[in-house]
Amino acid sequence: MNAHQKAVHNVASLKRPASVAPNAPVKTANNTESLQAQESPARAVGVDVGTMFFQTAELVDDKISVSAVRNAFVEIPYSSELEEILTRNGWRYVKDGTQYFVVGDDSMQVAKLFPGSVEIRRPLQDGVLNRDEPKKSLVLSGVIESSLGKAPDENSVICTCVSSPCADAGQDSTFHTARLKAMFTRLGWNVKVIEEGLAVILSERPSVVLDDGTEVPFSGIGMSFGAGRANCVVAYKGMQVLGMSVSRSGDWVDKQVSEQTAVPVSQVIDFKERVLDFENIDEDNDIAFALDAYYDAMLRHVVGLFAKKFTEVKSQFDKPLDVVIAGGTSMPKGFEKKLARIMSSVNLPFKIGDVRKAADPRNSVCSGLLTSAQIVKNRLVKGVITREQV
């Protein structure tokens, strides 16, 4: 085996043992005494396969360990020195025969080095698998398999999320959900799929306070503003009552601003992430002004459709509902105040309580997914539920 071959870990070598006996006293890196069922090698992982990032969260020594890989790749034409170049630069890649796909942030670097000859491609678009990308499943399978490996035992659980049914022109997610689930089940994992907004509820724990002062936890509205879609879920005591998504979110805003200001999308994103502050908009700056306007339009669209959906299902909540927000698109300063202003200006069929942003908006969904995965795993280990009931 030469140096380059050594550098390429065959996926098989990254796989964890599949036939570990249940309840064997195996101490894995992610097996903690206090939060996970003792003596079980079972793992519980929250996995958020987003349009922009592939994120995982897992308990490691009583700490939540989070990883993120940019969900993008470039395909590099084969040459005899290619593997050496990739290895020398430390670029992460997925290889299929003679096809090489550089993934994550490294793909951005490669795209900058070879402008015009390679283009950045995405496995997901608008919150679902990208129908125009033929290599989406291949690359995503490689990322999933190398990031998670095989399930160590039959009680190991992955909880992932999908967008709620789309209330506007977005794609249906039946294919996306089944394909994504299959990418995990083929590695032996039990898979729990929840809607993205519910993950925010499980992570941020909004609550309703009754007249007698009793607090009802995990009750309220969870909103996640990602790149592809904005998701909203109403939950009561941790159970989802209503969920919907819209196809206007971060990517839509970026595209509109770019078209209106003739500034490349990459610069719009850069400005949005570094400078944008909704409490202090410089109206002489075209990008800031346009971002403010299009964020406004996007939020009105989301809130309007949400109110309509809420009215349709005839749910009734007498008490004000707190709103918790997460997702990369909610990162700019003052986002939560802007949303609160818009919600108060729209005729909603329920009262709004506090509107607050998650302490860690980028990782909130993944933390919620980990919470759900832990619950399912504990129940499996205790025999409360079977694998079929996951």
Place this chain on the structure above:
Amino acid sequence: MFLVVNTTRQHLSLGDIKVVLSPSQSIDLDNVADRRIVEASPSVKKAVVAGYLRVVTKDSSHGRHNTIDMDELRKIVREENDGKTISAIAESLAELKSMLSSMPTTQVVHVSSRFEKNDVIEPISEPQAENLVAIHEKVVSRMASNLSTNIDPQKSKSKDASDMKKKLDELEGLL
């Protein structure tokens, strides 16, 4: 009509059909979702069994036959014609009656010689979610059979999990 009432003094959530009932609230579940979905709903079943939900009225969703009561029809015709029996109408009624009896019913009779009378023909159904995942699993496994990668599982960031313990305990109690 499938009228139910929340018998508890708390909000009652029927998650899978996306309904939350306030204390003592009643609702016609036929207005919420199709009867088959409501009847298959685990949350409705559990709530009824536990006594949280009481079924007030439940009419049959089946057995609504659009039959014609010929006597009633005759009576209406007579009333509309001042009680006179008109031979033409009587003839039409007879014709109508014979037409109705000769019309095919909604049942489809399978006539293929390959099947015996006692063969049960399963209805063609949508692929179940589990089957769909199994199909995708085969496709992905075939696609990824030759994959290799140099991606190391990296954990970039860690944060305190003490808050999660509290949430897990609360959720275990709720769910």
